[in-house]
Amino acid sequence: MSNAARGDRLRRYTVKGLQFAAVAAAYxxxxxxxxxxxxxxxxxxxxxxxxxxxVVVLMLWGLRLWPGVALGAFLVNxxxxxxxxxxxxIAVGNTLAPVCAYLLLRRVGFRxxxxxxxxxxxxxxxxxxxxxxxxxxxxxxxxVASGALPVHDFWPTWSVWWTGDAMGVLVIAPLLLAARTVxxxxxxxxLRWVEAIALLGGTVAVSVLATHSxxxxxxxxxxxxxxxxxxxxxxxxAPCALIASVIAIDAGAAGAGPFASHDLLAKMVxxxxxxGTVSLTxxxxxxxxxxxxxxxREIEEACGRLxxxxxxxxxxxxxxxxxxxxxxxxxxxx
Numbered sequence: 001m002s003n004a005a006r007g008d009r010l011r012r013y014t015v016k017g018l019q020f021a022a023v024a025a026a027y028x029x030x031x032x033x034x035x036x037x038x039x040x041x042x043x044x045x046x047x048x049x050x051x052x053x054x055v056v057v058l059m060l061w062g063l064r065l066w067p068g069v070a071l072g073a074f075l076v077n078x079x080x081x082x083x084x085x086x087x088x089x090i091a092v093g094n095t096l097a098p099v100c101a102y103l104l105l106r107r108v109g110f111r112x113x114x115x116x117x118x119x120x121x122x123x124x125x126x127x128x129x130x131x132x133x134x135x136x137x138x139x140x141x142x143x144v145a146s147g148a149l150p151v152h153d154f155w156p157t158w159s160v161w162w163t164g165d166a167m168g169v170l171v172i173a174p175l176l177l178a179a180r181t182v183x184x185x186x187x188x189x190x191l192r193w194v195e196a197i198a199l200l201g202g203t204v205a206v207s208v209l210a211t212h213s214x215x216x217x218x219x220x221x222x223x224x225x226x227x228x229x230x231x232x233x234x235x236x237x238a239p240c241a242l243i244a245s246v247i248a249i250d251a252g253a254a255g256a257g258p259f260a261s262h263d264l265l266a267k268m269v270x271x272x273x274x275x276g277t278v279s280l281t282x283x284x285x286x287x288x289x290x291x292x293x294x295x296x297r298e299i300e301e302a303c304g305r306l307x308x309x310x311x312x313x314x315x316x317x318x319x320x321x322x323x324x325x326x327x328x329x330x331x332x333x334x
Contacts, residue, residue, distance in 0.1 A: 023069060037253070090139045108126065115233075171278075238283075248278075
């Protein structure tokens, strides 16, 4: 082998190694953030961001980056796990889950733009609810097999694991996919900026009020998610869903508001019901609005082409009967 060929191979291996390291670092860093959102230290995490990070990495850059996910999962579980064998098993499960989610989503033609209702539903049922069964089952089974978890605690632990991983996909994946498409239009009016700031500020304020009040006010967050979805689609709704979820988890850990005087299981049920409502409202409504706006733009373009064709056939006639439908809230996508 020539020196040039060896140099090319070395460069390819170096690039791959750096890519794997970057994915592992992203996985590990998001895990550190997730571990700050624990109801019980080292035991209960209602939102596990690495699952969303892993699914997005595979969707954007392909299955070839699975070793980076595996490395990140191993490093995280070495820090948390009881011994090397269950750590390896849990890392395998945490790798297989996003890989399975990726393969399922790819099989149904998932589009990362999330501008169709079918894509949002696929992310919910295939990426989150189905894909994360693997990590919960393998991980909980490994803990039981190693003796680190009593057999009678299998299903409670499995349910917490599964819902935490699923919420990581539902909350984090849409946020990351939306972030890569953010393009604020040049010359956007000042009122548009004011509206965006008011939306984020209002979401924070209402989320704090709803999650720290002794009165059942959690529903007050939903109108802000609807506002975000209609006016900004996923780019606005995904951050609002994350804000509401994080504030709710903090309130649950502190035992504040609707989480006061409840045991751990009741807290988890309330939290995951709230987080599920928030994430599904943001994701599904944004997809519906985006699909509607895209359809209206396609109709408008088709009408434009039709008018142009008719004008060429009859240049002396004016054809203005074809409507030019517009949709409120679509101007920011131009």
